[in-house]
Amino acid sequence: MTLKLRSAGTSDRGLIRSGNQDALHAGSWLVAVADGMGGMAAGDLASAIAIEAVAPLDVATPEDALVAALQSGIQLATNRIRQAVAEDPQRQGMGTTLTALLFARTGSCLALAHVGDSRAYLFREGVLKQITRDDTFVQMLVDQGLITPDQAGSHPRRAVVTQALQGDEVSPTYATMVPRAGDRWLLCSDGLSNVVRAETLSEVLAGHPDREACTRALIDLALRAGGPDNITVVVADVADEP
Template sequence: MTLKLRYAAVSDTGLVRPANQDAVHAGPRLLAVADGMGGMAAGDLASRIVIESVAPLDREIPDDGLIDAMREALATANGRIREAVAEDPSRDGMGTTLTAMLFTGTALALGHVGDSRAYLLRDGKLQQMTRDDTFVQMLVDEGVITPEQASHHPRRAVVTQALQGGDATPAYTFMRPTAGDRWLLCSDGLSNVVTAETMRETLSGYPDPGDGARRLVDLALRAGGPDNITVVVADVVEEG
């Protein structure tokens, strides 16, 4: 049985930021969300560089080549950010998160760095499939604070790793998709203000990916929209 993705992407500046520094790609083989940092112009540039670098992955790739293809694309993206900083030293410190999913119909691979996220809704249960590269996640891992405390911690936005042109160690995961799976990729403009339970209820309650994505963005805006919000919702369905 061959599977395919049915997907939708929505991005919004939010109610506080002057510009949208998120960038997104949604296609039949590749879903990707990048959240830029380092000032208005630089953050926008960094996220755009990374999305443009991974976009060529939206093609047929053998299952056993997914991780290598993702790793090579992220290395290329990181190198292009390094070049952009070398061209203009005022860009020093710019960078971006990236959460990306490569899909073949029989396999998928996740590539992740930073605090954007990928979630999987399967059989009514929502599971976060990426680990945040953040200061508060480090505290949670060490048992210093609880996940609930992390969601309200004043330093929850401090990212410990991103694509900034220097050393970075993205995480990669290989999986087999299942018909009926629903994936959510998002920037922290959603996950910082909308609870996992509300996300689960919304993803479960809106059969159409576009309706679900728009509703999630609306919920983030209703919560104050303090950051840029980018949402990709994708269903794994049987071909034909």
């Protein structure tokens, strides 16, 4: 038996925004979420560029090449965003978050790349753990002990990111992990994580075995909480299959 990745993704504009600046990829080897910023057209473009740059990584990749593949995808996204800004100076300041998970062809390893405040959570044996660390001003305050995580959720500057893909050099976080059968991954934009508590996320992930239904249930919760931002959700299960 070999571990396989099975995924589903959904995105919603939310109830306030006039457009959707998020983008996603939900494949057999790669899942990714990007949340664009910097004005409507530019935000749309930046997140689309990021997802288009990493989407070709959705192939069977050797485990020792996972991180290098993600690094090359992020470098390509950075170069393309820089080029897009050069072509139209009005795009100056556009950028996007990117959180991506790449599964090895053997099923024995996965790699995660992260920049910005879109999140990756691992739901394993009934316990939800946030794997990524937000690149945000309020997370810096939390790390310094100046505010609590609960205070961060309502802080007026909670949307200020300290890192994003904007055409400049960045320092993404990379990590590798050993997957287990039964693992469930949740990748999401802050349109979900800012308005739905982790305890509720855990309940929904546990209560909806069908991935498509799970993504819809999570988006519905964010909408019921006011839907102040675009909401993007990818649910990926690690399955033990022949």
